[in-house]
Amino acid sequence: MPGEPMLWSGWGDPALARELPEQVRALLRDFLGVRAPDVPAVGLESVRLPTVALPEPLLGALAETVGSAYVLTSHEVRVRHTRGKSTPDLLRMRAGDGSAAPDAVVLPGSHEEVAELLRLCSAERVAVVPFGGGTSVVGGLTASGSGFAGVIALDLGRLDRLRSVDLESHVATFEPGVRAPEAERLLAPYGLTLGHFPQSFEYATLGGFAAARSSGQASAGYGRFDDMVVGLTVATPTGTLDLGRAPKSAAGPDLRQLMLGSEGAFGVITSLRLRVRRAPGERRFEGWRFGTFAEGTAAVRALAQEGPLPAVLRLSDETETMIGLAKPDTIGSGSSGCLLIAGYESPPSSTTEPPSSAPALPASASASTEGASPLTPDQAPTATSARALLSDGTSALDGVSSVGGQAGSGWGSVAARRSGAAAVLARMGGEPLGTEPGEAWERGRFSAPYLRDSLLAAGATVETLETAGFWANLPRLYDAVRLALIGALGSPLVMCHISHVYETGASLYFTVVTAQEGDPVGQWERAKEAVNAAIVEAGGTITHHHGVGRDHRDAYAAELGPVGVSILQAVKARLDPTGILNPGALIPPPTA
C-alpha cells in the first residue's frame, strides 16, 4: 500500500497490479499488433549493478556525517534507487539493467547533515543525486559518475516531519521527504489540506514537487505546487539559502522561482513553507460531452478566462474519449465525442464560520497562531504519530483530499459554482452526463501508472508526455506532437487531454501506446527525440509538469536559448563549483 516501498521495476504497490481487461487485450492485438514480449522481466536479485566505485575512506566519511546506519550499499537498496519511473526506466529495469545505480544511498537526518554532506562531496568530487519519492519520469535521477569519485543517492526519506503550522497565516512548514499522502494526514487534524494531487501522489514527496515544479489534478482550484511554496530553505555546497519573508515582494528577482524547478542541480531543499487551505466539505464530480476537442477546448477556455472555474477540469480528446482512458475502471468501453470532467467543492462549513477558528490540535503537535515559532523537534509530529491520530484510519485519498477549491478562496457553495459553470458549458455546446463519469474518473485517478505496468508486460510500450502553450497556439502544438509520434512510431494510439488551464493557455497531456519492437527503449527514444523537436519547433514549452531531467535537457536548452542557458550555468557554477549536484540533469555542461 502507499507508504510501503514501491515496486522496483514498475509503479506502486504490487498488490494493486491490474489485469488487463479483455477489451484492452483485443485493442492491443487487433489495432496495434502487440504480441507478448520474448523475454519476461527479471527478478530484483538478477539486476546487474556496477561494483561500488566509492573508496572505503569516503564511505567512512559519509557514515561519520550521518551515522553508519544511514549509508546503505546493499543490492536491494541500490536497485530501488536506480532510475525513476519513465517507461524507458522501467523497460531497462525489467531487463535487469542496473547500470545507473548509485554507489551508495545516504539518508541525512537534518538540514545540517545535508549541508555537511554537500561540503564533503564537493571537496571529494562525489556526485549527489537528491532522491525524494523516486517518481521522476524524465531521467531526473540518473547521474553519470563520469569524472567523479562515485555517485550517491541522497535519500530525503528521514526528513519526514511537519515542523510547524501557522494557522493564522495558513502556512505549514514541512521537511522535504514527506510523501504527499502523509502531508495530507499530518494536516488533517488541523482541518487543512495542500490540495496537491498529481498522478504521482501516492509516492512523491513535497521536496520533489518543489524541485520539479509539479502540478496536480486540482490545479484549477489550488494552483500549481510552485504557487503553494511561500518559503524555501536550500542547502548548497557553498552555503544555505533561506528564501521567503512574505507572500510576494518587490525585493528583486524572486529567487524562490529560481530554486523551484532546479531539480537538485543548484542545491537540496531541506525545508518548505507551504500555503495550506481549509480542507473542503462538499464535493461533486460530473461529466460533460462535447462534439469535438476544439469545441471542448473553447469551453474550458471560457471557464479559465471568465469563470467560474471548477477545482478539477479535464477534457479528453476524441481518441482518449473513445478509448475511455479518463475512466480506467471501464477502459476500452469509451464513447464518441470528447469527455470533460469537472470537479467542484465548497468550504468545510458555512461561510459564516470565522476562518480563524482553530481546529482541535493533536496532542503531540503544537500550532502557532502567532506565527513563526516552529515546533521543537521533539514536539513535531512524525508521519507515524499523525497517522495514529486520525481516528477513522482513512487515507487522504478517501477523505480530505479529493478536489480543490476555487483559486484563492473557497467562496461559494458547490451548487452555486456548479450552476455557474454548467451555464457556460451548456452555452458552449456541452451535454451534461451527470455524476457517473466524474465519479469513475475520481476512483481511477491514480491508477494509470498501474495500468502501464500491465501494458508493458503485455508487450506494449506506453508512455506519457506533455507540453503547454498559449490558447491560440494549442491546435498547432496538438497537431505537431501527434504528427511527430505517428511519424516516429508508425501507427501508435495517441490520446490527449487538457488538465491544467490558465487564463492565457493550457497544458496538453499525451498518452501514447504502441507495439514494442525488439529494442523498445531505442524505439521510444527515437520517438521522444522527434516529439521533443516538434514541441520546440511548434512554440510550446518542453514540459508543463514532468520536469526536465536528462530526457528534456537538450530541448530545454533550445527553448531557453544560449543566454538563458548561460544564466543557469552561471548560477550552478556559483552554488556548486565542482558540479557534484545531479550532474547531467537540467543544465547542459558549459562546454556543450
Next chain:
Amino acid sequence: MPGEPMLWSGWGDPALARELPEQVRALLRDFLGVRAPDVPAVGLESVRLPTVALPEPLLGALAETVGSAYVLTSHEVRVRHTRGKSTPDLLRMRAGDGSAAPDAVVLPGSHEEVAELLRLCSAERVAVVPFGGGTSVVGGLTASGSGFAGVIALDLGRLDRLRSVDLESHVATFEPGVRAPEAERLLAPYGLTLGHFPQSFEYATLGGFAAARSSGQASAGYGRFDDMVVGLTVATPTGTLDLGRAPKSAAGPDLRQLMLGSEGAFGVITSLRLRVRRAPGERRFEGWRFGTFAEGTAAVRALAQEGPLPAVLRLSDETETMIGLAKPDTIGSGSSGCLLIAGYESPPSSTTEPPSSAPALPASASASTEGASPLTPDQAPTATSARALLSDGTSALDGVSSVGGQAGSGWGSVAARRSGAAAVLARMGGEPLGTEPGEAWERGRFSAPYLRDSLLAAGATVETLETAGFWANLPRLYDAVRLALIGALGSPLVMCHISHVYETGASLYFTVVTAQEGDPVGQWERAKEAVNAAIVEAGGTITHHHGVGRDHRDAYAAELGPVGVSILQAVKARLDPTGILNPGALIPPPTA
C-alpha cells in the same frame, strides 16, 4: 496633464498642484511644529549639473546607433532625467542639486538599437540607466559614473507601441515605454484592460512595472504586475533573452521571475507579453468602519483566505483614518476607528456572452484570434493613433480602468460578490458606511503625490515606505516600523494601511510626516536607515512594491543573505560582464 512631461522637481502636472487645506496647515503647525522652509525651490535653469563627461567620439558613436536626434545633452533634458521621485530626490532637486544627472539621454527606437547600445556601452564602459517613467522612489535611477567613461539615461519613450493583441489567449504584446494610461487607451478598443493601477499610474511605464515588480491598487482582483507578465524579451550586453512559451511550465527555474525585479541591472526589457482581461462593467466602491486595526486586519484576512475577495481592498489604521488620508478630498477631517475601502466589479456583460466574441477592432490595428502573428510595425497602433480612436476622448482614468475583477475570473455580479463580502465584513465587526467613502477614495486615488509636493513646499517632510509579511508577523512588523520612525524622527505622524492581500499575508504601507530640519535629506536618510534595519530585524521584506534601487540595496542584501547575493552577482557577471547596467542599483558590488 498626464502624458506631458512631469514636473521636474515634483510630481505630475504642475497645473494640478494642490493648495493645502487650512485644517492640514493647522495640523502641520500645531501638531508637528512645521515652519516654512528658509529657502524656496530653485528654477529648472538654476539646477547645477556636472559637465558632460562622455567624450565627443562616444557621443558620436551613440548618435550613429540611434540617430543624432535621439542623443540629447541639453540642460533641461538632463535635469528631467536626474533622479526619480522619492522625497530625498525631490528635496535635492528643489535645492538645485543636479549632481546625479546623466551625461546624455539616449532614445533607442527598436530592440536592435537597444541591443547595439548595450554592446557599445559595454565595450566602452559607459554606464547605462534604463529610464521608463522616471517614477522610482527608491533611488533606482541614480547611477554613479565612478569608474565609467560616463553615464547615459536610456529613455525608452520611443518604444511606445502595442505590437499585437491575441484575443483568444488574452495576451497583448507591448513595447516597454508605453505609459500605463496609454496602455489602457490602446486596449480599450478591444474591450480589454490590464487592470494595473498603482499610484504612479499616470506616468509609469509597462517596462518599469515589470523591472520593479509593481503592484496596483486593484491587486486583489488583478494580481500584481508580475502575475500579468507571461513573456519578456530582454536585451543584455551578451545577447537577447526571449522568455515565456506558456503561461506556466516545469521547464526549469522560471527565468521570467529572475528578470522581473531586476531593475535594469541584468538587461533592458524591450518587449512584454501581458495577460489582459475584458474591461469591467459595473463597479461599486464602499466604505466600512472597524473599531481597531487588528479587527480590520482580521476581516481583510478572512476575505483573502476564504473569499469573496473584492477587486480593491484597503484598510487604514487608526491614525490614517483620523487624518483622513484615504479620502484626499477631505483630508484633515477624518474619523475614529479604521476605514476599510472595498471595490467590486463585474464583467462587461452578462456571463452568457461568449468570451471569444471579438470587439470591433480599430482600423489601424489588427488583432489575431489565431494567435501569434504580431502586427507589422506599420500596422501597430501608436499611442497617438489609439487615443484618436477613442470616440469620447476620455482618459483611462475616467472609463475603463477604475477597478479590478476577481482574480482569475470576473464571475459573479457586483451584487453577489458584494453581498458575500459584506456578510464576512459584518461578521468580523465591520460597520457599513455606504458608497461615499469609497467614491471619495476613488476620486483621490492618484492624488497623494501632488499633496506631497505641497507639504514639501510648506516645510514638512513626507515620505512613504512599505513592507510585507505573513499574517502572523504583521503586528510585529507594524510595531517595529512605527517605533523606528518615532525613534529617528521624534514625534512624526505615522499612518499605515494594508492595500495588498494574499492568502498567507499582506503588505503594510506607511506614510510619514514630520517637520523639516535644517538638513531634511540627512534627517530622512537617518530615519530610513533605522526603519530599513527594523524591517529586516522584524522578518519582513524590505519592499512589497517600491523596489530596491539604491535606497534598499543594503537591507535587501541582509534579507537575502550572502548566498542569495552571490547568485545575483553571478547572473550579473554573466549577462553584464563590464557592469555597465544601472551600476549600484539592486546588487551590492562583489567586493562589498
